[in-house]
Amino acid sequence: xxxxxxxxxxxxxxxxxxxxxxxxxxxxxxxxxxxxxxxxxxxxxxxxxxxxxxxxxxxxxxxxxxxxxxxxxxxxxxxxxxxxxxxxxxxxxxxxxxxxxxxxxxxxxxxxxxxxxxxxxxxxxxxxxxxxxxxxxxxxxxxxxxxxxxxxxxxxxxxxxxxxxxxxxxxxxxxxxxxxxxxxxxxxxxxxxxxxxxxxxxxxxxxxxxxxxxxx
Amino acid sequence: xxxxxxxxxxxxxxxxxxxxxxxxxxxxxxxxxxxxxxxxxxxxxxxxxxxxxxxxxxxxxxxxxxxxxxxxxxxxxxxxxxxxxxxxxxxxxxxxxxxxxxxxxxxxxxxxxxxxxxxxxxxxxxxxxxxxxxxxxxxxxxxxxxxxxxxxxxxxxxxxxxxxxxxxxxxxxxxxxxxxxxxxxxxxxxxxxxxxxxxxxxxxxxxxxxxxxxxx
Numbered sequence: 059x060x061x062x063x064x065x066x067x068x069x070x071x072x073x074x075x076x077x078x079x080x081x082x083x084x085x086x087x088x089x090x091x092x093x094x095x096x097x098x099x100x101x102x103x104x105x106x107x108x109x110x111x112x113x114x115x116x117x118x119x120x121x122x123x124x125x126x127x128x129x130x131x132x133x134x135x136x137x138x139x140x141x142x143x144x145x146x147x148x149x150x151x152x153x154x155x156x157x158x159x160x161x162x163x164x165x166x167x168x169x170x171x172x173x174x175x176x177x178x179x180x181x182x183x184x185x186x187x188x189x190x191x192x193x194x195x196x197x198x199x200x201x202x203x204x205x206x207x208x209x210x211x212x213x214x215x216x217x218x219x220x221x222x223x224x225x226x227x228x229x230x231x232x233x234x235x236x237x238x239x240x241x242x243x244x245x246x247x248x249x250x251x252x253x254x255x256x257x258x259x260x261x262x263x264x265x266x267x268x269x270x271x272x273x274x
Numbered sequence: 275x276x277x278x279x280x281x282x283x284x285x286x287x288x289x290x291x292x293x294x295x296x297x298x299x300x301x302x303x304x305x306x307x308x309x310x311x312x313x314x315x316x317x318x319x320x321x322x323x324x325x326x327x328x329x330x331x332x333x334x335x336x337x338x339x340x341x342x343x344x345x346x347x348x349x350x351x352x353x354x355x356x357x358x359x360x361x362x363x364x365x366x367x368x369x370x371x372x373x374x375x376x377x378x379x380x381x382x383x384x385x386x387x388x389x390x391x392x393x394x395x396x397x398x399x400x401x402x403x404x405x406x407x408x409x410x411x412x413x414x415x416x417x418x419x420x421x422x423x424x425x426x427x428x429x430x431x432x433x434x435x436x437x438x439x440x441x442x443x444x445x446x447x448x449x450x451x452x453x454x455x456x457x458x459x460x461x462x463x464x465x466x467x468x469x470x471x472x473x474x475x476x477x478x479x480x481x482x483x484x485x486x487x488x489x490x
Contacts, residue, residue: 067479074474078453101455137478145473152372157469159368164453165470207477231480233473237294237380239317247480249472253373254381256467257361257449258290261423262353263283264447264463 069110073133075100076110080130090123143168146200146229148220149211150175150190153235157209158188170209172199200227209233221246285326289349291316292326296346306339359384362416362445364436365427366391366406369451373425374404386425388415416443425449437462 065073079100083091093111097104111117111124114132118124147154147170154173162168173190175181181192191199200208208229212220214236224232225243234240237252281289295316299307309327313320327333327340330348334340361378363370363386370389378384389406391397397408407415416424424445428436430452440448441459450456453468 070479071475073478074471075468077474078471082454099455137474138481143477152375153369156368156372162470162473165474168470168473207473207480209473231476233469233476238298239315247476249476249479251467251469251472252291253449253467254378254384255290255294256465257359257378257384257423257425258293258353258381259287260447260449260463260465261359262289263286263465264423265354 065113069113072102072106072110073136076107077130077133077137080126080133083126084130088126090118090125092123096124141167143207144171144203144205145169146171146196146203146205146208146224147173147188147211148193148196148208148224149213150177150180150185151211154209154211155185157211158185161186161188172203172205174199196223197227200224200229205229207231207233209235211235214238221248281329285329288318288322288326289352292323293346293349293353296342296349299342300346304342306334306341308339312340357383359423360387360419360421361385362387362412362419362421362424362440363389363404363427364409364412364424364440365429366393366396366401367427370425370427371401373427374401377402377404388419388421390415412439413443416440416445420444422446423448425451427451430454437464 079096083099093104093107096107100107102110111129114136117129117132145168147157150158150173154175158170158173161170170188173185173188174193174196175190176193180190183190205227206229208224208231210217210220210224210232217234217236217238218240221232221234221240221243225246230246232246232248234248234250235252237250237254239250240248242248295312299315309320309323312323316323318326327345330352333345333348361384363373366374366389370391374386374389377386386404389401389404390409390412391406392409396406399406421443422445424440424447426433426436426440426448433450433452433454434456437448437450437456438459441462446462448462448464450464450466451468453466453470455466456464458464
């Protein structure tokens with residue numbers, strides 16, 4: 059998509075969340091919303107919301123609120139959500155299996171359509187409609203299906219090698235569940251999900267909030 | 275822990291990541307590191323690193339680098355990592371099962387020690403050392419073990435009710451895998467992990483990077 063506005067990364071990262079809430083509001087027949095009201099729902103300061111939305115031009119009027127349909131359509135275009143995104147899953151252990159079985163069913167435009175694994179018991183089986191192939195079929199199958207997005211749940215020791223293979227297969231975006239930062243090939247974007255860090259951060263922020271309360 | 279410095283939330287959220295890399299560096303016998311070098315490893319700008327570290331006082335000297343042992347110990351204290359954190363898991367579906375089987379084994383101080391589920395086939399079984407109880411035992415078992423941290427993988431429709439029960443049981447921190455924002459009880463901290471949004475954000479940022487490359 060061309061002519062996308064230049065967005066700060068923090069704004070870009072909030073767009074999918076805004077989009078999800080706008081869908082919920084629309085399905086509840088809400089037509090307009092003020093930034094202060096939206097702020098309570100999405101738990102982002104209203105000034106941040108107004109700044110985020112301002113990158114997309116005139117989406118509302120002062121004192122009148124934002125037009126929910128207009129916002130939703132704007133963000134849908136930005137997110138490219140109307141296009142089906144086929145996803146390759148690398149590694150079908152416990153987590154990979156959970157991802158296949160859930161398969162983003164809340165979002166019909168995101169779909170794991172092929173998976174790769176080295177466990178012989180899983181190779182050439184089909185789980186909830188998703189075929190699982192031998193790792194050595196990765197290059198062929200991903201190229202064949204012109205898949206450009208992948209999720210990797212392989213152990214850290216193999217993550218870099220998988221990333222290189224994915225790059226050769228034409229994959230541009232990888233969601234990675236191993237916490238170590240990887241050697242990201244040129245032209246590829248990697249996003250890391252590290253549950254241990256998320257949990258440590260949570261406990262730390264909770265202690266912090268607790269102290270703030272204790273000190274009152 | 276008292277006398278913790280006042281940290282901006284963004285800094286607080288980077289501490290667990292810094293801590294993990296410092297452990298890796300230390301185990302590789304690295305004694306000191308400059309912010310520019312660390313920046314390449316953790317993929318955070320060096321100016322941000324220096325600002326983050328400055329909240330903790332004198333941890334290094336200009337032109338000489340930071341003392342890795344000192345940094346690591348400082349962050350360990352901040353994160354309270356030497357104290358074992360018992361975690362309750364609510365919901366043992368595919369994702370919950372993956373969490374139990376993995377059980378944060380990279381971090382010996384984080385441990386799921388009890389789980390709750392309503393599927394009768396799982397109730398009163400033990401999976402990799404973790405007992406799974408009926409949901410109606412939640413209040414009793416969590417209080418008994420004085421657990422204050424929980425992970426919820428229950429479907430959105432039940433997430434609010436589970437949160438209320440956890441609050442009554444004394445839980446202060448919850449990592450939640452349902453994407454909807456919840457009615458968070460007073461004194462509780464909730465952190466949301468939403469894989470669909472993570473994936474949308476990834477695809478969006480990747481398209482964005484791709485365009486930037488195309489335009490060169």
